[in-house]
Amino acid sequence: MVSSRPSTGRSGDLITYQRQVTLPLDSPIIELRDVVKRYGAVEALKATTLSLGVGVNVLLGPSGSGKSTLLRLLTGLARPSAGEVLLWGQVIAPRTIGPLRRRLGYVIQEGGLFPHLTAGANVTLAARYFGWDARRIETRLEELCALTHFPRDGMARFPAQLSGGQRQRVSLMRALVLGPELLLLDEPLGSLDPMIRAELRADLREIFRVLGQTVVLVTHDLAEAEFFADRVVLLRDGRVVQEGRLLELVERPADPFVTRFISAQSRPGAHG
Amino acid sequence: MTGLRRGLLLSLLAGLASAGCRTAPGEVRVGSKKFTESVVLGEIVTQLVRSTGARAEHRAQLGGTQVLWHALLAGEIDLYPEYTGTIREDIVPGMSGDGSDDSLRAVLARQGIGMTGSLGFEDSYALGMREDDAVRLNVTRISDLRAYPRLRLGFSEEFLHRGDGWPRLKRRYGLPQTDVRQLDHDVAYRALAAGDIDGTDLYTTDAEIRYYHLTILADDLGHFPSYRAVLLYRSDLPRRSPPAWAALRALQGRIAVGDMQRLNARVKLERVSERAVASDFLATTLRIQAEAAPEGRGRRVGRYVLEHLALVAASLSAAIVVAIPLGIAAARRRRLGAAILAVAGVVQTIPSLALLVFMIPLLGIGTAPAVAALFLYSVLPIVRNTVSGLTGISGSLLESADVLGLSSTARLRKVELPLASPAILAGIQTSAVINVGTATLGALIGAGGLGQPILTGIRLDDMSLILEGAIPAALLALMVQALFERLGSVLIPKGLRLRPDA
Numbered sequence: 001m002v003s004s005r006p007s008t009g010r011s012g013d014l015i016t017y018q019r020q021v022t023l024p025l026d027s028p029i030i031e032l033r034d035v036v037k038r039y040g041a042v043e044a045l046k047a048t049t050l051s052l053g054v055g056v057n058v059l060l061g062p063s064g065s066g067k068s069t070l071l072r073l074l075t076g077l078a079r080p081s082a083g084e085v086l087l088w089g090q091v092i093a094p095r096t097i098g099p100l101r102r103r104l105g106y107v108i109q110e111g112g113l114f115p116h117l118t119a120g121a122n123v124t125l126a127a128r129y130f131g132w133d134a135r136r137i138e139t140r141l142e143e144l145c146a147l148t149h150f151p152r153d154g155m156a157r158f159p160a161q162l163s164g165g166q167r168q169r170v171s172l173m174r175a176l177v178l179g180p181e182l183l184l185l186d187e188p189l190g191s192l193d194p195m196i197r198a199e200l201r202a203d204l205r206e207i208f209r210v211l212g213q214t215v216v217l218v219t220h221d222l223a224e225a226e227f228f229a230d231r232v233v234l235l236r237d238g239r240v241v242q243e244g245r246l247l248e249l250v251e252r253p254a255d256p257f258v259t260r261f262i263s264a265q266s267r268p269g270a271h272g
Numbered sequence: 273m274t275g276l277r278r279g280l281l282l283s284l285l286a287g288l289a290s291a292g293c294r295t296a297p298g299e300v301r302v303g304s305k306k307f308t309e310s311v312v313l314g315e316i317v318t319q320l321v322r323s324t325g326a327r328a329e330h331r332a333q334l335g336g337t338q339v340l341w342h343a344l345l346a347g348e349i350d351l352y353p354e355y356t357g358t359i360r361e362d363i364v365p366g367m368s369g370d371g372s373d374d375s376l377r378a379v380l381a382r383q384g385i386g387m388t389g390s391l392g393f394e395d396s397y398a399l400g401m402r403e404d405d406a407v408r409l410n411v412t413r414i415s416d417l418r419a420y421p422r423l424r425l426g427f428s429e430e431f432l433h434r435g436d437g438w439p440r441l442k443r444r445y446g447l448p449q450t451d452v453r454q455l456d457h458d459v460a461y462r463a464l465a466a467g468d469i470d471g472t473d474l475y476t477t478d479a480e481i482r483y484y485h486l487t488i489l490a491d492d493l494g495h496f497p498s499y500r501a502v503l504l505y506r507s508d509l510p511r512r513s514p515p516a517w518a519a520l521r522a523l524q525g526r527i528a529v530g531d532m533q534r535l536n537a538r539v540k541l542e543r544v545s546e547r548a549v550a551s552d553f554l555a556t557t558l559r560i561q562a563e564a565a566p567e568g569r570g571r572r573v574g575r576y577v578l579e580h581l582a583l584v585a586a587s588l589s590a591a592i593v594v595a596i597p598l599g600i601a602a603a604r605r606r607r608l609g610a611a612i613l614a615v616a617g618v619v620q621t622i623p624s625l626a627l628l629v630f631m632i633p634l635l636g637i638g639t640a641p642a643v644a645a646l647f648l649y650s651v652l653p654i655v656r657n658t659v660s661g662l663t664g665i666s667g668s669l670l671e672s673a674d675v676l677g678l679s680s681t682a683r684l685r686k687v688e689l690p691l692a693s694p695a696i697l698a699g700i701q702t703s704a705v706i707n708v709g710t711a712t713l714g715a716l717i718g719a720g721g722l723g724q725p726i727l728t729g730i731r732l733d734d735m736s737l738i739l740e741g742a743i744p745a746a747l748l749a750l751m752v753q754a755l756f757e758r759l760g761s762v763l764i765p766k767g768l769r770l771r772p773d774a
Contacts, residue, residue: 075675101677112672116690116765125686126676158767174676 028086029053029182029214030074035083037069037238044069046238047083055230056208056215060222062261066238067218068109071186074216075106087182102130104182105175109190111167113159119170120155127177144173147210149203165196172207183208185217189224201227222265234258299327300509300516303340303352306333308539308546309395309477309532313353315550317503320523323560324515332546337362344385344504350512351505351520355395357497359387359504381507388503388520393529394476396499397431399441399489401471402464406487413492414445417471421448426455426469436497438473444495462634476529479537501527526557542728543579543720569740573725577744580721583711584752587643588704591650595703596696598651599658600684609659616652624649624710628717642711642719649710650703657699661692694764701756708749712741722748 028051037045045066059067072078073085076097085092087100113122120141127137145152148169159167168188175183188204189197205228208215217228225232226246233243242254253259300321304314311332321328331349334340341363343349354363356373364379377387399414401423406412409420417423431437432454441447455463460472465484474481476488503520510517535553538544554560598616602609622630627648631641665688673683689696715723722741729737761769 075671077671077674098677101675104675106672106675108668108672108675110668112666112668114669114672114687114691114767116693116767118767126678129676129678129682129686158770160767160770174672178677 029088030057030216031086031089032070032073033084033086035073035080035085037066037073037078038081043238045073048240049083050233050240050243052214052216052231052233054214056217056228057231057233058225058229059216059218059233059235060220060225060229061235061241062220064237065235067220067233067235068186069238070235071184071216071218074182074184075104076101102178103180104184105178105180107168107171107175107183107185107188109186111159111171113167113171113174115159118156118158119150119162119166122159122170123155123173123177125174130178140177144176147176147207148173163196164192165200168192168200169203172204176211181213183211183213183215185215187218187220189219189221204228222262234261236261298513299329300351300513301349302328302330303334303343303349304330304332305337305340305352306335308479308536310353311546312535312539312549313391313501313527315546316527316553317351317353317520317523319547319550319554320519320558320560321513321516323554324519326513326516328516341504344506345383347506350509351503353391353501354387354504355499355501356390357396357499359502360497380504384507386505386507386509388505389524390500390502391523392501392525392527393532394498394500395532396476396491397436397473397496398476398491399471400464400474400481400486401489402467403485403487405470406489411489412487413490414441414447414495415492417447417449417489418445422451423449423470424451424453424468425449425471426453426460426463427473428457428460429454431473436495441495444493477532477536479533479540482533482537483541501532522558527553531557543715543724573740573744576720576722576724576741577748579719579724580708580711580745580748583639583642583646583714583719583721584704584707586639587646587711588650588700588707590643590647591654591703592700594647595651595654595699596658599655599696600662602655603659603662612655613652613659616655619648620652624713625716628713631717639714639719641717642714642721646707646711646714650707653702653706654696654699657695657702658692661695661699662688664695665691690765691768694760694768697756697760697763701753704752704756705749708745708752712745 030050030052032048032050035045035048036043048070059070061067069078073080073092074087076092079092087104090096090100092100113119114125117125123144124132124137124141127140132140141155142152144150145155150166150169150173154162154166159170162170172185172188175185189201192200201224208228215228217224219225229246231244232246232249234241234249236257242249242258249258250262253262300318302314302318302321304310314330314332318328318330334343334349337354337358340349340352340354344352356376359376359380364376373387373389380387399417401411409416411417411420427438432439432452438452442449453469455469455472457474460469461474461478461480461484463469464472464486471489474486474488480486481488503523505520531553535549538549538552539546598612602612619627624645627645628642631645635641635644669687669691670683673687678686711719711721712723712726714721715727722745724741725737726741726745729735729739729741
């Protein structure tokens with residue numbers, strides 16, 4: 001589901017921040033080489049080698065499976081106990097993390113909005129920090145509001161004055177402000193009520209499609225994975241059990257756990 | 273004083289004289305030098321003259337000997353307090369004659385200046401030691417020191433080098449001490465009180481003599497020249513104002529050395545104004561009701577409040593400047609933080625009175641040690657709240673800032689400090705309120721403030737005086753509290769003052 005053509009119409013002005021995707025689908029943007037992550041005696045992620053490319057990659061698994069740890073390794077917030085993590089072919093290290101982070105956007109679980117800043121100030125913090133001029137920031141803010149269907153006047157409000165769904169949209173805008181090539185989201189629909197959840201879910205898929213960038217999304221919810229994923233990485237107990245298109249997992253499960261996990265979440269009449 | 277500054281002052285004085293200051297022929301103009309004793313004497317003289325119905329003006333703290341002497345010669349002032357030793361050494365040096373008071377008078381008379389008899393005390397050089405040491409070693413005279421060669425002495429630079437100072441004193445008395453250090457006059461007092469030295473040079477009317485319980489050793493061989501206090505006056509003064517002149521003559525011999533020490537102490541240590549000290553002295557010693565209430569209650573309380581606020585402001589702002597960075601450091605490095613909090617906690621457990629007294633050997637008496645002690649008290653609450661404010665910030669916020677690409681400095685400035693600001697401000701508020709209360713103890717070490725009337729009230733068993741300090745202090749604490757509540761609504765980011773889900 002990768003759009004390599006510039007979008008037209010309502011979100012046509014986004015093209016300035018959209019990079020033409022020229023890599024083939026299987027060319028790795030993210031690589032893990034024998035990565036282990038231990039917290040004390042606990043191995044949160046066991047020796048893992050993995051490549052992820054353009055498209056929406058969903059890290060799926062029950063809680064404690066290591067999917068959030070994997071995402072944190074990609075942001076540099078966690079450093080591998082062994083092995084190495086590469087983005088765009090560059091190893092994440094203290095020296096490289098600064099420039100690499102400017103190319104990625106991160107939507108942390110529960111949003112992580114700064115309560116002392118207005119929604120607008122949250123979104124534009126990084127742009128102001130990196131010295132964008134006011135006009136460029138204003139333009140960017142307009143674009144992001146249009147993209148995420150967020151009311152422009154809501155930018156003056158503080159996080160405490162926003163609904164859960166609005167907070168998630170602001171958090172997403174903040175991650176997108178510098179026009180990242182890689183977007184990382186940790187349970188972006190986690191704590192929302194069903195109505196808002198469905199609405200945001202649809203909007204998110206559209207946003208991913210419009211941006212056409214690499215997305216890594218963490219969820220424990222099979223339906224979400226099915227809704228978003230070009231590719232699913234199923235984890236259990238710190239290990240990748242199977243990766244591929246969801247259909248492959250259903251049709252050719254690598255492990256009895258895959259079938260158990262899928263059937264436990266499947267409802268009668270759900271999509272096949 | 274530099275030649276330039278002296279020249280400026282002299283021309284200023286000359287200018288004033290030519291500008292027609294002589295339009296009030298009956299007025300007596302009193303001068304004084306710029307140290308406490310001279311100002312007190314000038315004030316006593318002024319009030320005494322006024323008590324006779326004559327008009328008098330006190331030009332206080334004009335400068336040093338040369339300035340006063342030239343102002344007297346120029347007719348800019350009519351009289352000022354001086355010391356016989358100074359007249360001999362600095363005003364008419366190399367004079368002929370036998371050096372007696374009469375020969376001094378003769379020399380001065382040629383310049384149209386008169387000199388009264390002694391006011392009753394001398395302010396000379398002397399040697400002093402701690403009273404308990406003097407009693408224990410049975411030392412009352414300088415010659416008694418010969419028996420104790422191991423005593424440690426600390427002298428001012430001037431005393432170590434001037435003609436009648438230590439070298440000649442040592443020869444004259446045959447003193448054997450070899451442990452002799454050069455110390456600043458104020459430092460020497462503290463060193464003596466702290467037991468770092470056993471004896472020092474001092475002036476016989478210093479306020480500190482009583483404060484530190486010192487004994488002055490008798491100059492039994494008559495080594496030190498005499499510095500008896502007298503008044504120098506223009507020869508036409510007795511003719512111009514006979515009643516004033518009569519009153520001034522009555523002052524001769526009335527101020528004993530103990531009186532002068534007490535007067536100096538009241539000004540320097542108790543922070544009573546020179547005017548009030550002078551009028552009290554005239555009332556009790558000469559039974560002259562000079563100036564009834566030298567300072568109304570309102571003005572007095574106002575002055576105490578200002579002094580108090582100055583103590584609080586100085587110590588609190590220093591504490592803020594030091595404690596917030598300390599708190600930031602403590603929040604970043606856990607072990608350093610534990611050490612910082614432990615040290616600050618220990619300081620906090622020292623009783624405030626003890627802490628104030630600990631400061632005396634380090635900083636002497638007065639405002640400086642009080643500010644230092646209050647500063648130490650104010651540090652802990654601010655450090656602790658800064659640490660808890662910073663460490664209480666949710667990890668996901670810090671991680672969001674990191675992944676956004678903010679440097680650690682930018683993260684601190686744009687995210688951490690604003691988020692910790694309510695806690696930090698609460699810490700400053702706590703410190704400020706504690707500070708306002710504790711500052712009342714500052715009066716015990718001569719720092720003034722609202723503790724002064726409380727202290728005097730306790731000493732005199734005067735409830736109204738105690739309340740004069742206690743009520744404003746309590747109100748001040750409430751006002752500081754209210755001020756910080758208001759500050760909170762300005763300094764704390766608006767987003768943090770909203771209720772969640774409001």
